[in-house]
Amino acid sequence: MTTISGYEYETVTTSPVTPEELQLLKASVLFGPADEAALRQAGEVLANQIEDVLDVWYGFIGSHHHLRAQFSGPDGEPVSRYLDAVRGRFGQWIWDTCERPWDEQWLAYQNEIGLRHTPYKKNRTDRVESTTHVPLRYLIALIYPITATVRPFLEKSGRTADEVDAMQESWRKAVILQVALWTRPYAPGPW
Numbered sequence: 001m002t003t004i005s006g007y008e009y010e011t012v013t014t015s016p017v018t019p020e021e022l023q024l025l026k027a028s029v030l031f032g033p034a035d036e037a038a039l040r041q042a043g044e045v046l047a048n049q050i051e052d053v054l055d056v057w058y059g060f061i062g063s064h065h066h067l068r069a070q071f072s073g074p075d076g077e078p079v080s081r082y083l084d085a086v087r088g089r090f091g092q093w094i095w096d097t098c099e100r101p102w103d104e105q106w107l108a109y110q111n112e113i114g115l116r117h118t119p120y121k122k123n124r125t126d127r128v129e130s131t132t133h134v135p136l137r138y139l140i141a142l143i144y145p146i147t148a149t150v151r152p153f154l155e156k157s158g159r160t161a162d163e164v165d166a167m168q169e170s171w172r173k174a175v176i177l178q179v180a181l182w183t184r185p186y187a188p189g190p191w
């Protein structure tokens with residue numbers, strides 16, 4: 001098995017969010033058992049297209065200065081080592097989202113991902129010098145491209161339009177729910 005640089009899924013153990021709070025969040029995005037099944041299907045469909053999905057997302061980030069800046073050094077140039085390391089973890093995250101059980105371990109890594117976008121942990125994993133944090137507003141805004149762009153990949157499965165819709169919606173809910181979890185370190189008070 002290849003090691004993914006900086007991927008510490010098994011290492012982190014604590015989550016400030018309880019399984020009960022996760023249940024309420026799932027209920028709030030209307031994520032139910034049918035979504036769970038559709039998300040598993042999406043995982044199967046995306047599994048052999050992950051690099052292509054990442055090409056689209058990295059193309060998007062790379063073509064916008066304010067997003068590219070979050071991967072850039074003090075000289076304003078993108079740090080390719082940083083981009084490459086995060087790409088490996090990003091690909092793994094697609095699989096984790098679709099295939100991992102959303103248990104306490106998963107919640108603990110959600111906490112870690114949130115922290116890695118903020119001054120608490122950004123840049124630390126890859127030992128790079130870059131911006132102190134990803135602005136929360138961009139995190140929220142990126143939900144749209146991260147969800148809209150998977151549709152063509154889901155359609156390549158040749159499944160029916162209804163099945164593609166179900167996979168797409170489950171993916172959308174999963175991303176919204178995770179970004180909601182990642183907002184916690186940005187708003188430690190009245191979260």
Ligand code: HEM
Binds near residue numbers: 066068070113142146
């Ligand atoms: C890291 C997903 C928004 C920049 C990551 C990782 C994932 C991820 C899965 C790797 C986590 C790990 O280390 O295992 C997402 C999703 C987003 C989002 C789903 C929105 C829906 C953004 C935005 C930016 C950004 C808007 C700005 C360009 C970064 C950076 C890292 C990172 C710089 C590396 C952080 C570090 O130093 O460890 N993101 N992200 N992300 N993301 Fe995001």
